[in-house]
Amino acid sequence: MEFSTFGNKFARYSGITQLMDDLNDGLRNPDAIMLGGGNPAQIPAMVDYFTQLNASLNETGDLAAAMTNYDGPQGKNTFIQSLAELLRKRYGWDISSKNISLTNGSQSAFFSLFNLLAGEFPDGSHKKILLPLAPEYIGYGDAGLSPDMFISYKPEITLLDNGLFKYNVDFKALTVDENVGAICASRPTNPTGNVLTDEEVRHLDALAQQHGIPLIIDNAYGMPFPDIIFEDVTPFWNANTILCMSLSKLGLPGVRCGIVIASEEITTALANMNGVLSLAPGSVGPAVVNKMIEKGELLHLSETVIKPFYSAKSQQAVRWLQEAIPDPRFRIHKPEGAMFLWLWLKELPITTMELYQRLKARGVLIVPGEYFFIGLGEDWPHGHECLRMNYVQDDDKMQRGIAIIAEEVAKAYQQG
Template identity: 25%
Template sequence: MSENWISDRMRNIDASGIRKVFDLAATMTDPINLSIGQPHFDTPEPIREAFHQAIESGRNAYSQTQGIKPLIDRIQADVDREYGQDDRKAFITSGTSGGLMLALCTLVNPGDEVIVFDPWFVMYKHLTTLAGGKVVQIDTYPDFKIDIDKVAAAITDRTKVILFNSPSNPTGAVASPEEVQGLAELAMKHDIALISDEIYRTFCYDDNFCSPVEYNPQTIVIDGFSKSHSMTGHRVGICHGPQHIVQQMLKLQQFTFVCSPHPAQWAALAACDVDMTNEVNDYRGKRDYMLDQLKDYEIHGAGGAFYLFVKAPWGTGTEFVKEAIARNLLIIPGNVFSSKDTHFRVSYAATEQTLERGAKVLKDLLHAR
């Protein structure tokens, strides 16, 4: 194959640093894996059974592009109950990542600017590149709080989208109502699209979740079942937003993903009635345990999701992670998510035994240099 066949857009997208760590894990013997960004518990049995029944009953063809009617009706009813906005319509995407791609490709023209908050979820930068846009980073170090004045100063006549994530991957930061309201009102004032990535909304440990939809009815929400119900492989996401935006996203979905996997949508319908309170409480306990074990590290955020974004006590984040991997501990260097190389990400979506082993290595590494 000629190298000339590769498009310029692909040359501007790097392979995922997280995937590199996953690949490395496959070559190691009994690694202490605190790198993975998905729940460690299996998909609950009622959801698995609904998936099985859907397959056995012949629900294996394409569904409607927008999703199966029973699931749409259920999600729409929940959205209407929460927000009461007549123009807000929901549909089913092929995972949250699919929803993000649809939103950005629907909204962003070549050369448009997309504001993201550093540290950001790894896909934001590359999906913006795919859409032809340019990422503008707002520094949130050291406490990962959003400074509305910084956002306002970054807005130009090319700013098209603000991409917001709370609770955050990788920091676990949960934005306060004041931050959310300020961001929502700023987007409205400047007629900028606001995309709210709410995939971790179930995992808020100290404060109630707050969506910018409460302050900005034009907000486009991306959500799904992957993290809340451990359905990462099922690829069932949710999007809701203004009807005219949703119509354009559906048009694009017809010619890309076609639909979310049909039997998985019936599983998602069953998931709507599965109480995940015990799992959330379990992760709250794991968060508390890891914060206690790592109290000699500098850690901010950590109010939600299942991540800690930890400042390396010596060297760069990459240098620290290399030493951790040499001791059989898999964590993710912070520069995978950031323009800076000062931190590393720990996932506490793991068993108690794995967390104990990982915490011991991290405590040993505190003074390794």
């Protein structure tokens, strides 16, 4: 069968498809050690909480109402209004319900935003999405309708004590011109756990405003919820910012709910696109989290349950990795947030794509670093030396997975 240009692009196998296939296959295989995908942790306290909350919503009929009715293309009104009020009170942001639009997951939001702000324009010009710091989220890479949708830049690398390192935006190299339609960065960053500093965010905002383009901040792991962020930084939003959030990392990935906080022009455009692409966003997730806001429990649980859980897990995983791989060429990006560790195996004689295959053959699933260097425009050796590891599995699986990773890394350094 012959596919259209659109079909040829989006029907092909991609990095994000591989990641989700591995995630699905691993869930079906009880012996697999899932250190690759982005499935959030099954935090017992949160699982119990959602079970009880859903039972309550079922008793009142609110759950059935959410499942048996369409919302409008902007999303569930009650949730949007509650969230706008919460953000006004928490941060003093000048927003209303008109500044929020929901989508069927963050991935859908980025597909719409990227193709709204970049690609081919009516005057025949082409614009790109600028990723100021590579590596970046794997899911961005194939989201553009136009080829070469992204441009990115190598980071500055700072070597830290205790076998850690950190990426920073290299503003000396960064170029913003008429070919850029928007700047986009995740904070905390998937895959590295990096958190842009307040100064970096202000600098990016100034560049965006100077060139009349929006700054997109992917806040899927950030504040005020799910608050998987371990640095003392300030949440950021203004009328030129498109802040993207999600219910997934609260522990609700199955409800597929993304949240976009932006100017009314952007949220109206997204609502109109929702109508065409999916009629309306899903209703169940917003109904559940609206009740959490009403009860005053959303931020409390994020701060006292979710954040401490991930912080402790990340620190423990770092210790286990450093004990298992004492090679001085091995470093870990400083874990500042999100649910991943970014491992740097300097001078690795094989690519991490090959390492991924070797580990997969032994039942350990990680994600090779090559997929995350989107729009860089050159084959940077550093990109073949890194891999992303999810640290949320139970302790026994984590330790067994890390032991296998250590064995394969040692073999690779010794034998190639």
